[in-house]
Amino acid sequence: QRNFPAPESGTAAVGVSARSVVEAEPDEAVPEVIGASLERLDGPAKVTGTARYAYEHPVEAPAYLHPVQATIARGRVASVDTGAAEAVPGVLAVLTHTNAPRLASTEDAELAVLQSDAVAFRGQFVAAVVAETTESARQAADLVRVDYAEQPHEVELDAAGGTLNTRTDNGDVDAAMASSAVTLDRTYTTPMQHNNPMEPHTTIAHWSGSELTLHESTQGVYSVRSVVAPVFGLEPEQVRVLAPHVGGGFGSKGLPHAPLVLAALAAQRSGGRPVKYAVTRRQMFALTGHRTPTSQRVRLAADAEGRLTAVGHDALEHTSRIKEFSEGSSTASGIMYAAPNRRVTQRLVPLDVPVPSWMRAPGHCPGMHALETAMDEMAQACGLDPVEFRIRNEPEIDPISGLPFSSRNLVECLREGADRFGWQQRDPTAGVRRENGWLIGTGVAASTYPTHVFPGSRARIRYADGRYAVLIGAADIGTGAWTALAQIAAEALEVPFDMIDPHLGSTEFPEATVAGGSTGITSWGSAIVQAATVFRDKYGKQPPEGAEAEGATQPNPDTERFSMHAFGAQFAEVRVHADTGEIRVPRMLGVFAAGRIVNARTARSQFLGGMTMGLSMALHEHSVLDSRFGHVVNHDFAGYHVASHADVDSIEATWIDEHDPHVNPMGTKGIGEIGIVGASAAIGNAAYHATGIRVRDLPLTPDKFL
Numbered sequence: 001q002r003n004f005p006a007p008e009s010g011t012a013a014v015g016v017s018a019r020s021v022v023e024a025e026p027d028e029a030v031p032e033v034i035g036a037s038l039e040r041l042d043g044p045a046k047v048t049g050t051a052r053y054a055y056e057h058p059v060e061a062p063a064y065l066h067p068v069q070a071t072i073a074r075g076r077v078a079s080v081d082t083g084a085a086e087a088v089p090g091v092l093a094v095l096t097h098t099n100a101p102r103l104a105s106t107e108d109a110e111l112a113v114l115q116s117d118a119v120a121f122r123g124q125f126v127a128a129v130v131a132e133t134t135e136s137a138r139q140a141a142d143l144v145r146v147d148y149a150e151q152p153h154e155v156e157l158d159a160a161g162g163t164l165n166t167r168t169d170n171g172d173v174d175a176a177m178a179s180s181a182v183t184l185d186r187t188y189t190t191p192m193q194h195n196n197p198m199e200p201h202t203t204i205a206h207w208s209g210s211e212l213t214l215h216e217s218t219q220g221v222y223s224v225r226s227v228v229a230p231v232f233g234l235e236p237e238q239v240r241v242l243a244p245h246v247g248g249g250f251g252s253k254g255l256p257h258a259p260l261v262l263a264a265l266a267a268q269r270s271g272g273r274p275v276k277y278a279v280t281r282r283q284m285f286a287l288t289g290h291r292t293p294t295s296q297r298v299r300l301a302a303d304a305e306g307r308l309t310a311v312g313h314d315a316l317e318h319t320s321r322i323k324e325f326s327e328g329s330s331t332a333s334g335i336m337y338a339a340p341n342r343r344v345t346q347r348l349v350p351l352d353v354p355v356p357s358w359m360r361a362p363g364h365c366p367g368m369h370a371l372e373t374a375m376d377e378m379a380q381a382c383g384l385d386p387v388e389f390r391i392r393n394e395p396e397i398d399p400i401s402g403l404p405f406s407s408r409n410l411v412e413c414l415r416e417g418a419d420r421f422g423w424q425q426r427d428p429t430a431g432v433r434r435e436n437g438w439l440i441g442t443g444v445a446a447s448t449y450p451t452h453v454f455p456g457s458r459a460r461i462r463y464a465d466g467r468y469a470v471l472i473g474a475a476d477i478g479t480g481a482w483t484a485l486a487q488i489a490a491e492a493l494e495v496p497f498d499m500i501d502p503h504l505g506s507t508e509f510p511e512a513t514v515a516g517g518s519t520g521i522t523s524w525g526s527a528i529v530q531a532a533t534v535f536r537d538k539y540g541k542q543p544p545e546g547a548e549a550e551g552a553t554q555p556n557p558d559t560e561r562f563s564m565h566a567f568g569a570q571f572a573e574v575r576v577h578a579d580t581g582e583i584r585v586p587r588m589l590g591v592f593a594a595g596r597i598v599n600a601r602t603a604r605s606q607f608l609g610g611m612t613m614g615l616s617m618a619l620h621e622h623s624v625l626d627s628r629f630g631h632v633v634n635h636d637f638a639g640y641h642v643a644s645h646a647d648v649d650s651i652e653a654t655w656i657d658e659h660d661p662h663v664n665p666m667g668t669k670g671i672g673e674i675g676i677v678g679a680s681a682a683i684g685n686a687a688y689h690a691t692g693i694r695v696r697d698l699p700l701t702p703d704k705f706l
């Protein structure tokens with residue numbers, strides 16, 4: 001196994017070699033590289049512990065940070081007494097809003113750390129200690145005494161409030177509801193949830209004059225640079241960001257949050273020493289984003305044949321008072337099913353809560369939970385099988401834009417899934433199958449996620465020593481991007497996979513957009529394909545030593561001509577104990593149509609990961625806000641449960657062989673998020689089929705079945 005090649009600067013162990021993977025293949029057979037089930041290039045480094053995550057990067061004489069968090073949800077800091085903290089041996093500095101360095105821009109209120117006495121949510125930074133050790137920093141932070149002038153706060157989502165954020169209207173949903181043969185009007189609620197990647201948010205911040213180096217656990221080194229530079233009054237080139245390996249993010253590392261700014265501020269008071277800050281699991285529940293709770297009213301109307309005449313979806317979400325973020329929960333209801341009348345709205349309620357942010361499949365995840373639960377209820381009301389009901393309401397074109405779909409294989413996913421799952425034998429009657437005290441049921445739900453290519457990624461290809469280096473500042477957050485991008489480069493250059501050395505995760509490499517919105521491979525891959533085209537045009541098949549070419553994502557006129565989305569079908573079997581309400585999930589199956597699959601092995605992991613997160617949402621995830629104090633009470637893994645292996649017996653993901661020439665040069669659609677979409681609805685629908693009890697409020701805890 002070849003070691004990770006070092007980048008030019010020699011500052012980080014970045015890079016992977018493709019060699020070991022292909023050595024296993026017979027020499028003469030060069031396998032088709034796209035779609036192959038290749039092992040992760042970064043796998044050996046990860047399992048042997050040599051892959052460096054942000055906090056582990058060795059730096060000289062680091063100092064350590066521990067913050068002080070507000071204990072009120074709204075008000076002002078009246079006074080801070082730092083005397084006892086400063087007296088702790090090893091303390092280098094205690095920062096408060098009165099003495100912290102001033103930021104150049106406080107426009108982004110989430111990032112305006114220690115710039116005023118205002119407290120906008122419980123858990124906000126009000127002070128921080130920099131010390132020789134993590135222990136002394138933490139001890140001193142406990143000794144900082146903060147007095148507040150408290151103001152009344154509001155953290156509970158109340159359906160009465162809210163301002164209209166977006167609205168799409170076609171026809172007249174009210175009129176269709178009044179005149180259609182079958183109607184359904186239900187409200188579904190999903191709770192506040194928190195991203196919990198394995199690796200918490202970590203930063204090493206180091207100033208060298210006016211240059212800032214950040215070892216950061218992030219989904220985008222360039223996203224960090226472009227946001228952080230103006231906050232500190234720097235040119236982008238003065239901010240260097242490195243993230244060769246990242247232990248997950250699920251959206252919470254998509255943009256920088258307050259902890260990064262605090263670390264960089266503290267590093268201005270550490271006597272030139274690098275400052276290390278690992279956000280604790282508990283701190284994550286206030287400081288690194290969350291998914292808003294939602295309340296969603298879904299109205300469906302249909303004719304006597306079960307053809308939808310109206311789709312209405314009105315979603316209510318919260319946001320913080322200091323920075324607006326909209327989840328966009330009802331968006332998917334615009335494109336899922338044909339209906340002449342449609343109304344899709346989102347209302348936002350600003351509250352004294354931490355700033356919400358991206359969490360896997362923002363909007364589509366909670367929104368499709370509501371729509372797909374309603375579709376199950378409506379299928380039953382129409383006397384139709386839920387698979388057949390969905391197929392009957394398949395639209396021919398995008399109902400909102402009127403554009404054709406570039407490809408849409410929802411029906412194929414439903415049919416393939418029904419076959420594999422054994423749906424045909426299903427007795428539609430709810431609450432009648434019982435085995436040893438367990439009620440048994442099966443459920444289905446559809447899945448979708450939009451396909452985008454973000455503009456603005458660039459890639460460089462360099463030929464030396466018979467190998468092709470592919471450089472792009474993309475972040476692999478654990479998804480397999482190291483490997484998939486090498487596969488894309490190999491195909492585009494028409495060379496064996498083992499000749500490619502990818503270099504990712506640093507602002508020393510060309511600009512790349514964020515690993516978010518399921519756009520990573522589609523956006524970065526497009527830039528790599530373009531770079532390969534330029535390279536081959538310039539040098540042909542026999543490039544000279546040192547040959548180099550760059551390419552960028554190209555504008556795609558087809559985005560104006562087609563509606564682009566991935567689709568899927570989720571199936572689940574559920575058992576609910578008749579006496580205790582205990583819920584078990586023996587089986588999950590996901591079938592997806594998500595364009596060309598680059599790496600069968602890592603793609604399967606992405607789908608399964610998404611489905612597992614959907615299982616987790618269905619059964620467990622619920623951040624409980626205490627309205628008296630404004631904080632999440634269950635702010636650790638003892639109280640906030642995340643699904644584990646024991647929560648499901650068999651979980652399978654597969655896909656339809658889909659070729660879509662319109663989406664991007666590779667024909668890929670993005671697979672990071674679609675796996676979570678619809679999974680919770682399939683489980684909820686199965687739980688209904690098992691028990692006859694329809695739970696419209698997640699998670700599906702045992703009490704709701706008793």
Ligand code: MOS
Nearest residue numbers: 251359360516517
């Ligand atoms: Mo994803 S929530 O867009 O990182």
